[in-house]
Amino acid sequence: MKKNFAGAAVSLLLAGMLAVTGCGGMGKKPSDKPAEKAAAKPVAGLTVYTSVYNGMVQEMAKPVVEQQLKDVKVNWQTAGSESVKAKLLDEMKGGRAEADLVMISDPDFYLQLKKDGKLLNYKSPESAELAEPVDADGAFTPIRISAMVIAVHNDKIKEPPRSWKDLLDPKYKGKIAMPNPKAAATALATVAALKDKYGWEYWEQLKANGVVVSKTQEMREKFAHGEYPIIINMEENALKQKMSQGVNTTIIYPEEGSVLVPGYIGILKDTKNPEGAKKLVDWWLSREGQSAMSLAYMHPVKYGVKEPAGAQNLMELRIHSLPVNWNKLAVEEKQVKEKFAAIMK
Numbered sequence: 001m002k003k004n005f006a007g008a009a010v011s012l013l014l015a016g017m018l019a020v021t022g023c024g025g026m027g028k029k030p031s032d033k034p035a036e037k038a039a040a041k042p043v044a045g046l047t048v049y050t051s052v053y054n055g056m057v058q059e060m061a062k063p064v065v066e067q068q069l070k071d072v073k074v075n076w077q078t079a080g081s082e083s084v085k086a087k088l089l090d091e092m093k094g095g096r097a098e099a100d101l102v103m104i105s106d107p108d109f110y111l112q113l114k115k116d117g118k119l120l121n122y123k124s125p126e127s128a129e130l131a132e133p134v135d136a137d138g139a140f141t142p143i144r145i146s147a148m149v150i151a152v153h154n155d156k157i158k159e160p161p162r163s164w165k166d167l168l169d170p171k172y173k174g175k176i177a178m179p180n181p182k183a184a185a186t187a188l189a190t191v192a193a194l195k196d197k198y199g200w201e202y203w204e205q206l207k208a209n210g211v212v213v214s215k216t217q218e219m220r221e222k223f224a225h226g227e228y229p230i231i232i233n234m235e236e237n238a239l240k241q242k243m244s245q246g247v248n249t250t251i252i253y254p255e256e257g258s259v260l261v262p263g264y265i266g267i268l269k270d271t272k273n274p275e276g277a278k279k280l281v282d283w284w285l286s287r288e289g290q291s292a293m294s295l296a297y298m299h300p301v302k303y304g305v306k307e308p309a310g311a312q313n314l315m316e317l318r319i320h321s322l323p324v325n326w327n328k329l330a331v332e333e334k335q336v337k338e339k340f341a342a343i344m345k
Helices: 005-021 054-068 081-093 107-115 125-129 185-198 200-208 216-224 235-244 274-285 287-295 314-319 326-343
Strands: 044-050 072-078 101-103 141-153 176-179 212-214 230-234 249-252 259-268
Touching: 044 081, 044 274, 054 072, 054 274, 054 287, 072 274, 081 185, 101 274, 107 259, 107 326, 125 274, 141 185, 141 235, 141 274, 141 287, 141 314, 176 185, 176 216, 185 200, 185 230, 185 259, 185 326, 200 326, 212 216, 216 230, 216 235, 230 235, 235 249, 259 274, 274 287
Parallel strands: 044 072, 044 101, 176 212, 176 230
Antiparallel strands: 101 259, 141 230, 141 249, 141 259
8 A cells, every 4th residue: 555655754744843833822811902013024035956856855845844944935946966966067157056055965066066166164053963974164064865775676586686796697687777877876876886896897797787777767667567677776765665655675785785875965155045045954954854854765864863664774884885985986977977878878
């Protein structure tokens, strides 16, 4: 049975918030004087470019943010990380980006933005309780952790792979799909990590084994129907399909390690609403914001916030992770994308 986890999540978040804010006026006597109409406080605009899924933003984040940050009107623009990057860079070339904040899973991009002086330093008071390192200058702050794993459709595969190397086994030929690293930063990180571990030969052999490079949404849909029996996928997507959509899937945490990709938030230096932007950063790092991440099957970075249902413990993921050299990828990103595309032609 399909569960409306998003609707339940926002109800829980709103209920918790109202329990705190709704009890402040008890015991007060009504004034005998006619109420004076207060002047309406102007609402400042704020635009966020993010790769967080639109459903999560609209159903979990937006309603709570509107309740808590009444003086800030947030315009959420969602797309894949690579699309967000392309849009932002194009706008910067034209003089000024429309976004006030950028919120994607691409550490090397934040390193480049910081190097170019495009980010406003801000150290949130909420960042003291984070399990993930914060940029020393406060140029960008972690808000979530994603993991790249292998998802197997149990109706189609009886002997699942246990490692990244197992995907090269001929018995899986023509049964594997993955996201395009030109569109998904998490896929790019996976390509780079496995290239660093096994060399480009790994991807050449996976191509020979019939891997399909697909659009992410299309890949997930075809996996749900069993058309793609094995996919390289984000843990959060695999968990959502398994826990909320009833797909008969097993999540494989590869023996070499899952690829962990931190998601950050950063304020652009040219923002016209720095105070509103800081409030939104604070909210994402608050228990409400971090709980929204967890309820959407992403790993929160704040100590004490519950892990996503069905997920591997973040400490275990860290211990067995396959490392990504983010500084190296920041320099080599274009070459990595081009080389991968040439192999997959």
